[in-house]
Amino acid sequence: MSRVLVTGGAGYIGSHACKLLSQSGYVPVAYDNLSTGWEDAVKFGPFENGDLLDRVRLREVFETHKPIAVMHFAALSQVGEAVEKPGLYWRNNVCGSLNLIETAVEFDCLDFVFSSTCATYGDQDGVTLTEDSDQQPLNAYGASKRAIEDILGDFEVSHGLRSVIFRYFNVAGADPDGEIGEHHRPETHLIPVMLDAIDGNRDGLTVFGTDYDTPDGTCIRDYVHVMDLVDAHVSGLKWLERGNDSRVFNLGTGNGFSVLDVIKSSGIVTNKEVPYSIGPRRNGDCVKLVSGSERARKELGWRPTRSTMKEMITDAWRWHQSGQYEK
């Protein structure tokens, strides 16, 4: 069976990708330094502990597994941290990805699926973002991802490396079978933080700013279920296998939810009160990020089936309550 190298395969999105890859007839090889991932999330193929900054280790893993393609998820991805420590983000995300790309080329592994982000667009006056929108990242996280997109373009010209780049919006939910889910330490993302607050594991949720120019004053995001997201990744891999050209796809539903909308839905799904207070804005946050994802639907045949707010919170809540969340 064909092997696919999944960087960040022990992390939230990477582990879900590994599950779907293995169900789709591939062997996912999870490459992860466990800085934010969990070894027990690697359940669907071999685990290789390694850092993207370690070229020798990367070569060893390519030599051992001879992957036919790379799915590259491993990255630092917290907006607040990126504003505080831009050097960390540029070094880890960009230098690490460059090592990976150069090693893939060295081993003639020329199909590359890359996890990029809507944060590469920055704030654009609330317009719906399409793949052709300008990229004006507001922070080192978005800027580092945009730089990697550029590197992929250069390596296509010089080495024939073809890529599918997914710019995704906010990922939420968990494996509906309950085998894997979202687990960051520290947790910063809205939905898991909120579920923790509902459960009494933290004092409460702080809403970062209610003075934005939106109907209720809080930021608006487009949430997509992690299973729908990784489904697009497997389609992206097949797209490359069929010999198609490199392509960029947004992944979102086109529906915007404010922070207060998400709080309301969480209260309904869990049937519990959400303890929250209002705090100041968080540095680096965009007001509104909502996707136009027509291209993925038309060209990849992507059909998100689980990305309603209710289903995402239901699956996240099931995972949260399963006892596997706290380690």
Ligand code: UDP
């Ligand atoms: N948010 C919040 N309180 C939190 C975490 C997040 O108000 O404890 C807000 C955040 O400002 C943003 C939205 O929720 O508007 C989604 O943030 P998250 O960190 O989940 O994802 P991001 O959009 O930064 O990728």
